[in-house]
Amino acid sequence: MSALEEARRLLSDITPLKTDCGRVCRGRCCRSLEGEETGMLLFPGEEDFYEDAEGWRILPAGRELLLICPGECDREARPLSCRIFPLMPLMGDAGGVTVRTDERARAVCPLVKQGKRGMDPAFVQAVLQAGELLMEEPAQRAFLQRRAEEQEELKALRKALTGS
Numbered sequence: 001m002s003a004l005e006e007a008r009r010l011l012s013d014i015t016p017l018k019t020d021c022g023r024v025c026r027g028r029c030c031r032s033l034e035g036e037e038t039g040m041l042l043f044p045g046e047e048d049f050y051e052d053a054e055g056w057r058i059l060p061a062g063r064e065l066l067l068i069c070p071g072e073c074d075r076e077a078r079p080l081s082c083r084i085f086p087l088m089p090l091m092g093d094a095g096g097v098t099v100r101t102d103e104r105a106r107a108v109c110p111l112v113k114q115g116k117r118g119m120d121p122a123f124v125q126a127v128l129q130a131g132e133l134l135m136e137e138p139a140q141r142a143f144l145q146r147r148a149e150e151q152e153e154l155k156a157l158r159k160a161l162t163g164s
């Protein structure tokens with residue numbers, strides 16, 4: 001099993017809360033803004049899961065691929081970006097993997113306010129484990145490195161706009 005398959009498997013049943021967090025916010029992270037489509041980045045190789053899947057489309061997005069979803073999905077079809085949301089595994093300063101709040105979640109997800117402390121520890125642990133596995137594969141590691149750079153840019157933008 002590849003690191004990607006194993007990461008998807010680790011997060012196949014575990015969600016940020018023990019209950020359905022979509023009930024808290026009526027699935028805000030799945031809702032598109034008017035006139036836009038919901039899309040999320042695919043991890044390297046993840047496109048294979050969606051090539052012939054009805055209702056899903058894959059678009060190029062710079063160096064990455066963007067998956068456009070039907071707006072609702074079964075858990076087994078959910079891409080890894082959605083399975084780990086609102087967290088993100090990143091390379092820590094000391095070389096290990098660390099799990100942070102995804103900067104993009106700040107405007108969307110009500111769980112961000114309490115942070116990891118308010119989430120199911122099993123979920124946080126599964127994101128960490130998935131990150132550790134992915135970091136061992138060069139393509140996945142490079143993808144996560146690009147996400148880390150993106151997170152830093154978003155953080156700097158937030159600080160410039162809000163001062164916090």
Ligand code: SF4
Nearest residue numbers: 021022025027029109
């Ligand atoms: S926005 Fe946050 S609380 Fe709402 S469904 Fe998505 S992850 Fe759960």
Ligand code: SF4
Nearest residue numbers: 030069071072073082
């Ligand atoms: S793939 Fe599923 S979980 Fe992800 S945004 Fe679309 S409907 Fe929501």
